[in-house]
Amino acid sequence: MVLVIRADLVAEIVAHARRDHPDEACGVIAGPEGSDRPERFVPMLNAARSPTFYEFDSGDLLRLYREMDARGEVPVVIYHSHTATEAHPSRTDISLASEPEAHYVLVSTRDEAEPNHAGHELRSFRIVDGVVTEEQVDVVETYMFAHTGADDVPDRDASV
């Protein structure tokens, strides 16, 4: 399992998390149904306005799902921040997770965050029936080659 996600979308998630700190930030990245490709960044209001909890406002949630339905989209990524703990699903996250096909992306804005090579602590998980599985995150500049295996991509030096 792997989340392939564009760098600009990762930057949007991180910026939202930093902007809302010390409260948790949350949102989705919608993408075409069946594509597993996050495309449309949709930051959501944390109706709980809390450093330890997040919840989409119920009216916003209905509008979001109607809009995605109308566009043939699903929530490919559901993200939120942890402001004092690591970027790993909490027990509450696990018990409330209800999109078995989504990538649950967590970003930590804690002081002692352990940044990856890109300078932030961001991880992705599947949460299905209470079981959490971490997955690799591949940050790409474009999805142009995302649907082809490594063997299908022409050797860039071949024509030189």
Add this chain to the structure above:
Amino acid sequence: MAVTVSIPTILRTHTGGEKSVEAKGNTVGEVINDLEARHGGIAGRLVNNGSLHRFVNIYVDDEDVRFAGGLEAPVGENSTVTILPAVAGG
């Protein structure tokens, strides 16, 4: 009266994969009972000790029934009932 009920992904195991199903009832509670009769097991995912589960949102048309009487909320003819699990966590 028959209404259309929109089913979220996580509950489609109860509806044979259907995204939307028909049900009958004049209130949200009656609609849920009718859903249970047709798609066994679904009510337990929506109702807890006689009231709506805290982290499941049910809407009649555009209104969250939590603000309209909960299980007693009226469902009109040609209404759409939408079930959406909360997107929430800690």
